[in-house]
Amino acid sequence: MLDDRRKFPRKQVSHSTNILSVETQDVLGECFxxxxxxxxxAIESDCRFSVGHKVFIKINMLNDVISLIGEVVRxxxxxxxxxxxxxxxxxxxxxxxxxxxYIKHQLN
Numbered sequence: 001m002l003d004d005r006r007k008f009p010r011k012q013v014s015h016s017t018n019i020l021s022v023e024t025q026d027v028l029g030e031c032f033x034x035x036x037x038x039x040x041x042a043i044e045s046d047c048r049f050s051v052g053h054k055v056f057i058k059i060n061m062l063n064d065v066i067s068l069i070g071e072v073v074r075x076x077x078x079x080x081x082x083x084x085x086x087x088x089x090x091x092x093x094x095x096x097x098x099x100x101x102y103i104k105h106q107l108n
Contacts (some may be wrong), residue, residue, distance in 0.1 A: 008037040011103060019047055020056040022069055022092075031057065034078070038100045040070060040087045044078035051075065055086060061102055067094035 015033040020026065031045035041057075049055065049072045059066040069092040074085030090096060 008039045008103075010035040010037045010042070015059065017057050017059060019043070019045055020058070022054045022056045025056065032081075033057070033059070034083070036099075036103055038103055040073070040085065041068065042083055042085050044081045044083050046081045048082070049075075049084055054089070055084070059099070062098060064095050064098050066096070066099045068096075068099070069093050 012035050013033055017031060017033060019028045019031045021028055029045055029047040031043040031047070033041060033043055035042045043055075043057070051072050051074070053072045054069060055072065056067070056069045059068065068086075069089045070086035071089060072084050073087045076083040076085070088096065093099075
């Protein structure tokens with residue numbers, strides 16, 4: 001199974017947020033965050049992306065705003081809309097340490 005080979009296990013979540021343009025921070029549409037890990041996340045969205053496209057989402061967490069920029073690395077069929085596997089771009093994301101601490105300690 002693919003999950004057994006992952007360095008960072010995925011945690012199931014259920015969170016709705018907007019997808020923003022990396023360049024302009026304009027809202028492109030809505031997405032549904034379905035799972036997260038220390039190195040990436042998965043979203044379902046009716047926005048159309050291809051592998052290599054960068055996306056930007058913001059998550060309100062623990063009185064902070066987590067800004068995650070990631071690159072689409074996988075496309076799949078989601079429950080309602082296409083499912084995108086996103087690898088976090090570490091140098092471009094804000095408050096990533098808070099996000100990773102939450103993933104490691106609060107979702108176990």
